[in-house]
Amino acid sequence: MKLLYTLNERPPHGLTFLLALQHMLASIGGIVAVPLIVGSSIGLPVDEIVTLINAALLASGIVTIAQCVGIGPVGIRLPVVMGSSFAFLGVAISIGKEGGVSSIMGASLVGSFVVILASFYMDKIRKLFPTVVSGVVVTLIGLTILPVAMNWVGDAPAVSEEFATLPKLFLAMISLGIVIAVSVYCKGAVAASAIVIGLAGGYIVALSMGMVNLDQVASAKWISGPEPFKYGFTFSWGAIISMSLVYIVVIAEATGDFMALGSNCHAKVTGRDLKRGLLGDGLGSTLSAILTAMPLASFSQNVGIVGITGVASRYVVAATGGLLILGGLFPKLAALAVTIPKPVLGGVGFVMFGMIAYAGIRMLIKAADTKRNALVICVGLASGLAVTFEPRLIQHLPHEIANFFHSGITTGTIITVLLHQILPESSAKEALEDDEVYEEVSLSPDSDLDEEAKPLTTQKNS
DSSP states (O other), X not given: OOOSBOTTOOOOXXXXXXXXXXXXXXXXXXXXXXXXXXXXXXXXXXXXXXXXXXXXXXXXXHHHHHHHHOBTTBOOOSOOOEEEOGGGHHHHHHHHHHHHXXXXXXXXXXXXXXXXXXXXXXXXXXXXXXXXXHHHHHHHHHHHHHHHHHHHHHOSOTTSTTTTOHHHHHHHHHHHHHHHHHHHHOOHHHHHTHHHHHHHHHXXXXXXXXXXXXXXXXXSOSOOOOOTTSSOOOOOHHHHHHHHHHHHHHHHXXXXXXXXXXXXXXXXXXXXXXXXXXXXXXHHHHHHHHTTOOOEXXXXXXXXXXXHHOBOOHXXXXXXXXXXXXXXXXXXXXXXXXXXXXXXXXXXXXXXXXXXXXXXXXXXXXXXXXHHHHXXXXXXXXXXXXXXXXXXXXXXXXXXXXXXXXXXXXXXXXXXXXXXXXSOOOOHHHHHHHHEEEOOOOOSTTSOTTSOOOEEEEOOOO
């Protein structure tokens, strides 16, 4: 796919703002949701939940800029949006119920050093991710995150009769249809803004249907500053170990996101690049704990935006970081973005997440077509999707191990890496045989069914 703007190009200022805004609108719901859910689950008052949300937006913005622009050895210098990760949701609630916010921040602070330490070994880790493995991981990121879009469309508990009612489905279809139409029939800057146009169109329709709640905007403060060390730090071995296990999961997911971004940006991601990106990830989570925000991770949905728009400029996403900082300092701006109905986000999400899976499939196409690689791909994908579609498969494992394998991305990554290391490489002869294209046997009455199919062509692996 041809890029409209390459990695180091700077679009005009007005277009940069528009493109940055669509990245912000796609990510802000997830960034806000994590502190909102954690704060509500552990019984924090509303004003303290707002403090967690503001801190999350501020930290996300700062670390997004650092990742895009780079600060010395920190930052992968790709258009990556950082935000509060859903991966930490369960463990943060569990720790918070027992030890409060201070225990969450203490475990987050210590756990972030796991990522920092791992970053110094990314040259070795990168060797574990050749094209066949990277393709599986990136494809799994796209496929396993699709349920998030489905839940956005449903906008209610799955068992509720309010899940995916006709008005919600209509909103999702309108938003999706606008994105597709703009991407196909428009060109240049308009096509690159397909996501934000789809969100805006869906939002206007939702307003006309009375499905937008503006109470959050009215109740939000105009200005709010950061409050570092607001709750202090409490350290518990159990909380630290639990949080560190999730950080290990995030390392695998971040590696996949970075490689998917590299593919979408037409840039080769080296072990050194991964080191800088993961170092930014770890130090970003350290900063988040200091600012009283939840741990950070790369946002997969924004990888999809790069793929669908063809805008790979890291300066556009750096501008997104600036908008997130403004959202943290001026809560009314963030509150307005949060009023976008979930079905609108869900409709757009189908395109964003599907583009990630498409990037992974493109990588798999480049892998050698051998029986060995077919096994690696099939078993890796099946393993990751299995725990995603049926989480009860791991319900009898010890709690710590089950928490580790609950992520389809992590499970699929581990299985794929192990298979790639264990299975013997295909011989040159087997590779050639697997590449042969056979003509189809005609089953007409005059055909000779005993005649073997003859190879038409023999293609060398690229």
